[in-house]
Amino acid sequence: MHVWKFGGTSVGKPERMQSIRNLITEDDTRKIVVLSALSGSTNALLAIGESLKATNDADANAKIDVLKAHYDNFVDELYKTTDGKAAGQKIIDNEFSFIRSLVGIKPFTLKQEKELVAEGELLSTQIFQAFLTEEGVASTLLPALEFMRIDADNEPEIHFTEQKLAEILPLHADKQIIVTQGFICRNPRGEVDNLKRGGSDYTASLIGGAMRAEEIQIWTDIDGMHNNDPRIVKNTFPVRELTFDEAAELAYFGAKILHPSTITPARMFGVPVRLKNTMDPSAPGTLIADRTSDQVFKAIAAKDGITALYIHSTRMLNAYGFLRRIFEIFEKYKTPVDMITTSEVSVSVTIDNTERIQEITDELNTFCTLEEPDFDQTIICIVGNFSADNEGVAIRVFNAMKNIPIRMISYGGTESNLSLLVHGRYKAEALNALNDGLFANE
Numbered sequence: 001m002h003v004w005k006f007g008g009t010s011v012g013k014p015e016r017m018q019s020i021r022n023l024i025t026e027d028d029t030r031k032i033v034v035l036s037a038l039s040g041s042t043n044a045l046l047a048i049g050e051s052l053k054a055t056n057d058a059d060a061n062a063k064i065d066v067l068k069a070h071y072d073n074f075v076d077e078l079y080k081t082t083d084g085k086a087a088g089q090k091i092i093d094n095e096f097s098f099i100r101s102l103v104g105i106k107p108f109t110l111k112q113e114k115e116l117v118a119e120g121e122l123l124s125t126q127i128f129q130a131f132l133t134e135e136g137v138a139s140t141l142l143p144a145l146e147f148m149r150i151d152a153d154n155e156p157e158i159h160f161t162e163q164k165l166a167e168i169l170p171l172h173a174d175k176q177i178i179v180t181q182g183f184i185c186r187n188p189r190g191e192v193d194n195l196k197r198g199g200s201d202y203t204a205s206l207i208g209g210a211m212r213a214e215e216i217q218i219w220t221d222i223d224g225m226h227n228n229d230p231r232i233v234k235n236t237f238p239v240r241e242l243t244f245d246e247a248a249e250l251a252y253f254g255a256k257i258l259h260p261s262t263i264t265p266a267r268m269f270g271v272p273v274r275l276k277n278t279m280d281p282s283a284p285g286t287l288i289a290d291r292t293s294d295q296v297f298k299a300i301a302a303k304d305g306i307t308a309l310y311i312h313s314t315r316m317l318n319a320y321g322f323l324r325r326i327f328e329i330f331e332k333y334k335t336p337v338d339m340i341t342t343s344e345v346s347v348s349v350t351i352d353n354t355e356r357i358q359e360i361t362d363e364l365n366t367f368c369t370l371e372e373p374d375f376d377q378t379i380i381c382i383v384g385n386f387s388a389d390n391e392g393v394a395i396r397v398f399n400a401m402k403n404i405p406i407r408m409i410s411y412g413g414t415e416s417n418l419s420l421l422v423h424g425r426y427k428a429e430a431l432n433a434l435n436d437g438l439f440a441n442e
Contacts, residue, residue: 005204012039014078037120052108084134121181139177148185162210201259209265223277224286253381310371400437
């Protein structure tokens, strides 16, 4: 069994859905196919939700009309037969009937908003499954709401997924293709919820891990994970192999091709993840697994919107429990720390969520001295094989960055990550300088 996930751009046009049909039936491998919403749909649904929250029902209805017209045209182009067009139109009419039923609900709560946003995946999967039926493909639709659930901390319950799939999949043993939704799930109250934006990757990995799939494939519109950001740097190239740890670092620190949480379930159960390009299916893409090449520098990613906090205490740094007190405050306000560096009397940390920064700094000020935070910072994450036996890693990085001010350095926490903090205005310069310095001969 394989698990294949296709993103919004991969299913965003009728001809692309038709291409996906060809891809998933090229061989006899049994597949669970995870689909995102059609490109643009989630944003359109969120915009409808904003109008409903503002009690602007007329504006919401106008936006619903525009979105429905898009889907009406989509199914008219996708299906070839009269029966197929009728099946597709029935799906559209049913789901938009539910969407319109939300108009007038006051107050329009987060519960209704999550039900509304889920419609993107419910529409795309039903439309695709009906298309496969029209094409005569042995397939079925398996609703994610039957087997995907999060706990009270919004974490997926993978063992619940494992148990449910073990019960459900044997009922569809005669089907080669099983279509399901990414992103959506239920919460502990049984309500419709989701895995946050980009969560379709996460869904695919959770399913692949839960059922010990042979491989998870994430299909997007670029040919694998690149060694640098191709939007900023010229002459980037796909990285053919990464370890789970390397890929997790890159995803967390800004590589947009992969949702940051995706690697965890795959790594937990040792299921390889392959990143592929729907526009160029023959390209090898990127394989993420336990093995890797001997290449020292693999890739670079950048994470924006970082804030640096500088904490000083001449009295308490060497005292037992000082660091614990600091991090208990970040834990209390549910604010993760990305980077940390220490000296004899100071601790510097970075965060990417400033929602609770006032409460955090107020509590830190009761036993520390704080400098003014640095906002608008960027973490540059360099990933590769940085074992202690590899000489010259740091010097090559610093030579490349010799003309760019560096505010923090994190090196040695793992054998796969060297991170630098720079002001956001130096991001493009830093990415290009590192690309020239580390990959010029690749």
